[in-house]
Amino acid sequence: MSRTLYFGFLFVFLILLQVFVLNNIQFLGYINPYLYIIFVFVYPLKEKRIPFLFASFMLGLGIDFFSDSGGIHAFSILTIAYLRLFFVKVFFRKYPIDYPFFVLNLEPFGKKFNYVVTLTFLHHFILFSFANFSFQNISHVLLNTLFSSIFTLILYFLSIFIFSKKQ
Template identity: 65%
Template sequence: MNRTLYLIFLFVFLLLLQVLVLNNILFLGYINPYAYIIFIFIYPLKENRFSLLISAFLLGLSVDAFSNSGGVHTFATVFIAYIRLFFFKAIFKKSTSDYLLFNLRHEPFDKVFNYTVILTLIHHFILFSLTNFSFYNFSNVLINTLFSSVFTLLLYFLGSFIFRKKLA
């Protein structure tokens, strides 16, 4: 029950952070962090995959409702939630029996970095591709994807460093 309350709190916190603070940031016309996807990174692997997809759908739908963005956040968030397991297996090379013990905080930095960078780039590329919906603006899609991904990842790693529990 404690883990469930933590996930609910994290869901609400990241949603409110995104819609009340981060959606109002547009630095240099390109940088807009999307920290709500951190929920997908942290969501436990041992939980039912269907509950992750439902949570991702509700999270993306909520961001879309507050942002008036017509479903682009929902699609991008559900997509990375769906492919997350594939990248987990490819990067961390863990067996299914290791799912119960998996914690992103206990993994080597290089693997966590690769995992989060790949999922963030995919999410942002889908998001900005659907937002622009034109090959005419493809350079803008790439620039927005790159800069927003860097800032989102900076927020993630800074937050994980600040809120890291000391391991005894």
């Protein structure tokens, strides 16, 4: 029960953080972190995925409501939420039987890095392709994906470093 409450709180917190703090950064005019995708990283792995997929979709849609972007955030976060288990299998070699014991922060840093980087780049690429919606400025999309992903990743690893409990 407290776990559900925790993720409910995280859900609202991530929307507010993204909309009122991070969307106003606009570093150099266009580089912007999209930290709300950490919802996909921290949500526990489960066999039954429907609540998780739905929650991710609603998180994206919530951000779309605030940033007038149709459904691009919903589409891109849902894509990585669905592909998450595939990448867990590829990078960590974990199968459904290991899911209850899987904690991302206890995994080796190299594997964790690959996993997070892949999902972040994938998400940002889909997001910026739809936000641009044309092949005209494809270089713009690629540059934006690269720089914004780096920004998001820096923020992610910094926040992990700050908020992780010291052992």
